[in-house]
Amino acid sequence: MDFSRVQLSDDDRAFLEEARAFLAEHVTDDVIRRDRETGDNFDEGVHLALGEAGYLHGEWKSEDEGGFPRVRRRLWELEKRRYHVPWVTMGTTVMVSRAVAAFGSPELRDEVLPKVFSGEARxxxxxxxxxxxxxxxxxxxxxxxxxxxxxxxxxxxxxxxxxxxxxxxxxxxxxxxxxxxxxxxxxxxxxxxxxxxxxxxxxxxxxxxxxxxxxxxxxxxxxxxxxxxxGWTVLRGPLDAEHGATATEPDGLQDVAIMMHQGEFMVKACDVAGRVVGTPDANGRKAIDDDSVAYRLGRSVARMEVAVSTPSIFGRVALAQSMRDVAPDLMDILGTASTLPVGTEGAADDGAAEYVYRFAPLVGIYGGTLEVFRNMIAQHVLGLGKPNYSPPKKAS
Ligand SMILES: Cc1cc2nc3c(=O)[nH]c(=O)nc-3n(C[C@H](O)[C@H](O)[C@H](O)COP(=O)(O)OP(=O)(O)OC[C@H]3O[C@@H](n4cnc5c(N)ncnc54)[C@H](O)[C@@H]3O)c2cc1C
CATH class of the missing domain: 2.40.110.10 (Butyryl-CoA Dehydrogenase, subunit A, domain 2)
Structure with a gap:
């Protein structure tokens, strides 16, 4: 892997500025509020605007086919995350439409793919x-x-x-x-x-x-x-993509593991908790001066750092497991007011850890559970053989 700094060309910089301006215009506070209320993780207005501006096309196609070059793709992915673009339907659309392109009849491809790029078909x-x-x-x-x-x-x-x-x-x-x-x-x-x-x-x-x-x-x-x-042949590509089992490029211009988007919520919760426990109260006391708080915050941050640095299928497990471990620790050190959710007056950290606490179980379920992924690692990576779920033999 090449860890050298990526140099942005003038064109890349212009692309970045344009992307930021586009996202600032379309991913408004209203979009975020609506998303939280509906739980949809999708906004039709934003999605159609992405289609019209060519971002869906650029993201879907490879560079050879007229899609984003690698550096711009990475810039785009990171900015989308930073602006909290509702993303879930976009992700499934990309995965499935690749299977349509590979296995659909010409008639079906013509019906579906242009509308995928315009945003009208999800x-x-x-x-x-x-x-x-x-x-x-x-x-x-x-x-x-x-x-x-x-x-x-x-x-x-x-x-x-x-x-x-x-x-x-x-x-x-x-x-x-x-x-x-x-x-x-x-x-x-x-x-x-x-x-x-x-x-x-x-x-x-x-x-x-x-x-x-x-x-x-x-x-x-x-x-x-x-x-x-x-059908198993058709499913292979989308399943590999969802499992995070697709090959990574040596240039490092991508997340080290799938579920990094979800992991970012844990990163933010650790940052906010660090700020809160390091801020003096009305009596000038800081929670971090208590050794047990310092120890548990340090342990949480160490776990978080390990998780966000762990690659491929191991990273997926590390992220989901660490979110489950870190969130209750952060809530404990922040105290009772950490149970108040985002946007609530008096919340210790504007609900950052509380959200991770509720989100973490799902991150270890959808697209395959933690147990299933641990078994896959044991069987396919460590070569430990197929798990045996038959009841233990009775002693004779
Ligand atoms: C928020 C959310 C969104 C989702 N979105 C989608 C979606 O869009 N489309 C879709 O099709 N599905 C979706 N899912 C479903 C998700 O993929 C399944 O929940 C997941 O694959 C587990 O299946 P299950 O819930 O039926 O559990 P089961 O398969 O019934 O498993 C029950 C328990 O047994 C354990 N278990 C099962 N098999 C093994 C094994 N081989 N080794 C060890 N332990 C095992 C599991 O870990 C689990 O604890 C979503 C789930 C959630 C929570």
């Missing part, structure tokens, strides 16, 4: 089911062929963003008698198809996700992605 993930999400190959939602159409029945849990999206990337079972990895077919289902019902669910951190019911939903065959029962 795509979400329909993997998890009420009976289980970790092993998505056990999918029970059925698609049955009827002439040139498919009839879909089932339900999906946690389809985040469905209410703001036009299509869902849906895992279906098309052969219940086959081995599970050979029974899956993928579809890009238009969400305005009759028979689809979207119900909202709010999670403990305030985010909104959905349960989606599919009752006799009829979809033309042109919405199929890849081969019948060949």
């Amino acid at each position: 795509l979400c993930l329909g993997y998890t089911e009420p009976e289980g999400g970790s092993d998505i190959a056990t999918c029970k939602t059925r698609a049955v062929r009827d002439g040139d159409e498919w009839v879909i029945n089932g339900s999906k849990m946690f389809t985040t963003g469905a209410h703001n999206c036009q299509y869902v990337f849906l895992i279906t079972n098309t052969d219940p008698d086959a081995q599970k990895h050979k029974s899956i077919t993928m579809f890009l289902v238009p969400l305005d198809t009759p028979g689809i019902e979207i119900q909202g669910i709010r999670t403990v951190d305030g985010d909104r996700t959905n349960i989606v019911y599919y009752s006799d939903v009829r979809v033309p065959d042109r919405y199929r992605l890849g081969e019948v029962n060949g």
Whole structure:
């Protein structure tokens, strides 16, 4: 890896200024407030403006295809985060639209991709089911062929963003008698198809996700992605991207691990806590002068620094676990007023640690749980073999 300082050209600087001006204009306090109220993590006005200004296109395409060069891509990613652009639907749209580009028919690509770049089409993930999400190959939602159409029945849990999206990337079972990895077919289902019902669910951190019911939903065959029962091949790319298992470039112009965006909330909470405990109270006393406060703050900051420096799949686990460990420690040293959420008068740190406390459990669940990732590390990186969940043998 090359740690030398990146030199920005005049054009890069101009790009950066332009991006900042664009974000300052569009990601207003109103957008942030609305986002907090709805838990949507998406704002249509911002998204359409991003499309119109060419940012979605630049982000999606590689440099060879006319997308952002590496340095600008990095600048753009960091600025987007700094301005708190609602991001979740954008992330799923990019992941799924790559699968549409690779596996969709020319007709489907023409229908969907131009609208992805303009911002009018958003795509979400329909993997998890009420009976289980970790092993998505056990999918029970059925698609049955009827002439040139498919009839879909089932339900999906946690389809985040469905209410703001036009299509869902849906895992279906098309052969219940086959081995599970050979029974899956993928579809890009238009969400305005009759028979689809979207119900909202709010999670403990305030985010909104959905349960989606599919009752006799009829979809033309042109919405199929890849081969019948060949869905696993279509899923591989989006799953690798979501797991953070994609290769990194040697220039270092990217996050060291997926979930860094989430980890930044922990970084901020540590910074704010440090400032609060280092500020004298009315009697001139600072909380940091208490050794136990200094010790716990130091331990939190050390854990946070290790997590944000840990690469790839290990980093993902380190970030989610550290957020769970650090948030209660920070809240303890900040005292009772740290339980007040952001925007509340009297909150010790404007709710920074409290938010991480509520957010951390979810960061260790979505896209795969901490336990599942630890098993993947054990099995695929450390070579420890497949976990054995059979009951222990009885002593004879
Ligand atoms: C906020 C949020 C947003 C989400 N967004 C989406 C979305 O947009 N689309 C979507 O399809 N899904 C989404 N999910 C679902 C998420 O991907 C699943 O919750 C996750 O994969 C775990 O599946 P599960 O909840 O069904 O738990 P289960 O798979 O039922 O697991 C239950 C428990 O068993 C453990 N476990 C399971 N298998 C193993 C194993 N092999 N080894 C060790 N332990 C194991 C798990 O760690 C967990 O503790 C979202 C979830 C949340 C919380």
